[in-house]
Every structure is written in structure tokens, then in C-alpha cells.
Amino acid sequence: MDVSSVLDGLNDVQREAVASPTGNILVLAGAGSGKTRVLVHRIAWYIQASQVSPYGILAVTFTNKAEAEMRSRIEVLLNRPAGGMWVGTFHGIAHRLLRSHWQEAGLPENFQILDTDDQLRIIKRVFRAMELNEGQYSPREIQWFINSQKEEGLRPQHIDTHGDPEQQLLVKVYQSYQELCDRQGLVDFTELLLRAHELFRDQDKVLGIYRQRFRHILVDEFQDTNALQYAWLRLLTGDSGAIFAVGDDDQSIYSWRGAQMENMQHFQRDFSGSSLIRLEQNYRSTANILNAANTLIANNSTRLGKELWTDDDTGEQIDLYAAFNEHDEARFISDRIATEKIRGDNYCHHAILYRVGAQSRVLEEQLMQSGIPYRVFGGMRFYERAEIKDALAYMRLAVFYDDDASFERIVNTPTRGIGQRTIEELRLRAKQENISLWQAAVGILNDRSLSERALNALQRFLELIMNTGRDISALELGEAMDVVIKNSGLVEHYRKEKGEKGLSRIENLEELVTAASEFDPDKEEYQEVVPLAAFLVHAALESGENQAETFSDYVSLMTLHAAKGLEFNHVYLAGMEEGLFPHQRSISDVVQLEEERRLCYVGITRARVKLTCTYTQHRRMHGTEYYPQPSRFLGELPKEVLNEVRLGSNISNHSALEALENATNNDGGFNLGQRVIHSKFGEGVILNLEGKGSNARVQVNFEETGNKWLVLAYANLQIQA
């Protein structure tokens, strides 16, 4: 077979990675170095040069988007569908395993997937039912606790509370939550991974099957793996398999959700005979941009080490603009985009990136005013929207009366006179008799054990659901969805909602009907018998990001996190300010600060030809005034690549470059994030530093009295130990 085409167009290092003998290989792939390319070519190499059957290949990604891209690129390269090969997200593959081996995994055959929102609802319910009022944890914190324990592979009985009552409380809620999920066959996202891991760990036979089958495992974005995913891969690979992992420790920005970039280091220790290959040639950015990125990231201490280089030109300098305030910042960026558009560079080549979602509003307002089309990425996803979840809950309940989660969700949406009292009654009865809420409702209707009014309302609800179930029993998915929505009364309900919001909800419901009719349940990863069940899994596992791809020309707005993996000719990094980026909450911790720096590295390396950084001298946020210092990350960029832009219209004589100088030599021994004590205001945290010498001022967030600006020379602040 002709294998040369698989290696065509690759550079030497890429070729080395693609054509390495089968074994454990870690590819340290810098931004824009062709990582997906290498991954895809490696698969083609296996199949075409090494005669590996696609059946023996497993390729794992994190997102549905990455999965789709990998699959389509493989098909283009091989010029045929990748039949028999498994390509999927960690969660998708875990789900597939659990569907096949539900018995060995200790699950009911028809287990349901809980999304984050469903999970939180259940935790709230469990938490309240336990009547543990003393706890100072919010349901959200408990959710976080449960998920992080699961990510560490820990069940309630494994957790050592050290006798700490707070910990014991958390473990107790975890336990009750898990018992409820087990009873009702509910599996949250992390549980998918945990069960899949336990399946491999405890069921030798099952593990044997997959070890035998998947001798060639490929993993994308390896730096984002958490402990569970790593352990699962380790089990699957064993000594017989070979793993080809691609990642970039410098782009690890998800530690806060369990990702462990140390897994990159552990790889070399845990996977025998592993080799490390560095992809450092960048095909995306100008030398100036790479220079900036390299210099910045060199400030981090925990790195495997890597330096990007390019054959490309030096390119333009990096522009730096010190805006007067956030409106000025938005105006500056939007003017720049308008100018570039006139020069012929379309809107779609521009992206405005920011640290927090709240920054988008001002930018949007300005773009709108300037008549520049834009699209904000991120935020609420299609299948996460309340109206969509409501409609799906109607659908689910109409088919599975005993689905308590759906029952609770829609029993009084739209409001139909079934209030807290009645629902409490149902829960009580369901619990006492160990039956579903639906059955409890039937029981109560028989006993007439509630007010006539409540009974009537309940009766009508049950009839509504039963009628809907009957109406749709013979229909196709799309038609069924349509009928469900019509019967539910959701459209009228949302029509009443004032303004734009209700309207878009109704549009979304229409879109859901379309999605249902276009849904193809025959894709091989859906092994369900019923198309409806397959559709519900689809709704739970795929957030629905890739719907409605418009082909118009627009500017992209998104957070730095959301920008990972993308590239644009022009990138604007807005809000390069201490306290915002690096974020306040990361400023006092070296480890977190290094992650912020990696985030900045990600941002810089998104730019192909031009990078523009902006910050403001004055920003209104959360209803308070801030006078931030320019981000330390700006100060870490090489001076020779920076070009300060000063506009005539900007009355202030503030110089960004001078401000950077000043920011780096803050005297007085005070730092951002430091805890201080004031004789009158008490304890607080430093939010902002400004000025030098006798003019030096600090903004302190006092626990008692809130934010205050103080002149250092008079404040007599003590640094708290």
C-alpha cells in the first residue's frame, strides 16, 4: 500500500510522531503546531502503513466538536468512513460502555443521564429533605464537592473526614444523593466516568475484551484529563496497548474543573517505554506574536518546556491601548475593526477575547451602535435552556410516567394550581410507599386525601400527560415532539413572558421540533431500541452548540477559555487589568496565577497577524468603581514588540508604557490580594494599587464596610500575617 501520502505535507517532527513505531508516545504540541493533523495522520498511518484494523483503534476527545472534527478529517484522509473505529468524547465512550455492560456496571438497563442542572435540583431536594439547617454550604458547593470526590474516584465510604463535622455533613449529602440516583437509575456526568472506571477496574472480563480490542488508543488535549480519565486510560492501555497522547501543558486552563496537567509528567512514568516528541514549529502566528507568547510563558515554573518558532515574518508589533474607561475601550476596538473592514479584512477575521463573560455587554452595545455584526459565543446552550428541558420533560413523562425528575420539573409549569403543599404531599407519599411521584398522585386521587381544588388540578395534569402519551404513541419523533409541545401549553405560557425573551423561547421550541425530526437514531453509538431514548441521550450528551451555523460575516466575542483551539487574523485582548486578568480570585495563589498566565498565552497564540491589547484606567463593575493597574502580563511582554497607541481624542495623558513601569515597582510592600488590617475599618483585602510614593493609594475591600480607597501615607495599614 502507498503510505507516502500519509506523510505528505508534514514537517520532520510531525513525520517522526506520525510514523513512530507503535508504543506509548506523548506529543507535546504547541499552539498552532498541527496537533490535530498529527493525530489524524497517525490514525491513517496505523491503518494504511501498519495494517491495523480500524476496529482496534480508539480515539478520545473532550468535546463533541473535537470529536466531529477528528472524525471528518479522518474520513477525508482515508477517503472512506472510519468504520469500526471508536471516536468519541470521554463521556460518550463511557456512556457507550455502560449501555453495553449495564449489568456488570450495576446499573438498570434504562439508566438516564443527568446534566449539571438536573444534578443540582436533586442535590437541593436531598439537602432539604435531610433538614440539615446548620450546614453553611450552598447546594452549589455541595455539587462541587460531590463532583470533585467522584473525579478522584472516591465513593462516600472512601472519604476520610478526619472527624470534621463539616466534611461529615458533605459526605452524608453525597451519600443520600447517590442513593437516590441509584434507586432511580440516574447517572450524572462524572458518574459516567466513575462507573466506566469501576467497570474496568472490577470486571476483568470486560476489561479483557477492550484491552484485546483497542491496541491503539489516541487522546487529544491530554493536559485536560482528570484523575479518573487518566486512571481509566491507564487501565485500558495496560501492558498490551499503546497510547498516543497529544497535549500542551502550557495550554492547561481547566484545573478548576479537575484537569491535572501533571498527567503530562506522569505519562512518562506510568506508561512504559514512552517517548516524548515536541512539536514547536508554529504555522499560525507572526514571529512577534510568538516572541510575546514565549516570553510570557517563560515566567511559569511548572512546564515541560517548549519554545515556539516560525518561518513566518516578524510581523507587526503588538498594539497596546490604555483606554479611559470600558466604553472608550469598546469604542477603540470597534473603530479598529471598522477600519480593517474598509481595508478589506472581513469581520469574521476579528475576535474580541475577554476574561469574564460580563465584559461582553459594553462591547456588544458599542458594536451594535457602530453597526458591526457580531456573535457572542458561550453562554446558555440549546439543550440547557429551560424551555427545551421543560418540553423534553413532558415528552419523557408522557412515555415514562415514573420519571420523578421530569414530574417535578413540569408538574406546575405552566402554573396549574399545583403548589408546594400538594407537591410536598406527593413526595411524602412516594417516600413512604417507595413509589414514584406519579403513582403517589394516582394514590392520592383515589383516596381523595387533599383539598378538592388540589385534587382537580392534579387530576387534570395526569390526564394531560396520559392523553399526550396516547396521542404520540404512533408518531415519528418530530411529530411527537410537536404534539407534546402543543399539549403542554408551554407556548402560551412563554407568550405571556414579556419582551424578547418569551419570543425566543417559542422559537427555540420550534427549533426543538426541527431537531427531533432531523435526528438520526441509527448512528451506531446509539444502541437504544427506541428512537426517543436515543434522542434523549443526544440531548443530554450534546449541548447543541453546533446548531444554526449562519454563513454571515460577523465579529466573534468570547471568553479566553472559549477561544482555545481557535484562530483569527486579528485578536483583541480586552480588559488586560490586574484584578480582572489575572482575576482577583487567582491573584494571591502562585498555582492559580500560573494558570491565568497560561490563559493569557492561549489568548496571544490565537492571533495570526495582529494582536491588540487594551486595558482601562477606570472600570465600572458590579456597581462599583475600579481604578485598575495594567495587567502584570503586559509587563511581562518584551518591550520591543509593544507599540503604544495614543489617540488625539483621548484627553488623558496617561501613558500605558509608563504605567507598566510604575506597576512593576510598587513600593510600600503592599500587593494585590494581600490581607490588611485598618484600625477603624477592620480586616480587608487589597483590590487595587495606584500611584507611587506619597500619592500611592490602595483600594481595600473591608469585610465590614466594603470597598474603600485609602491614601497609603495616612491609612496606616497593617499587613495581616
Added chain:
DNA sequence: TATCCGACCTTTTTT
């Protein structure tokens, strides 16, 4: 039972 008002909080996001 439904609705309204005020207290509270506020990073990043995928599955």
C-alpha cells in the same frame, strides 16, 4: 397558591 420585593453574589465550562 402566586407574585412581588429585597437580599445576596458575582471566573473560567464541557459533558
Added chain:
DNA sequence: AGGTCGGATA
């Protein structure tokens, strides 16, 4: 500033 949540009120 803007959204969410829970308690008080109609």
C-alpha cells in the same frame, strides 16, 4: 448592574 433565590404578602 443584573440575575437568582427565598421569604413575605395579596
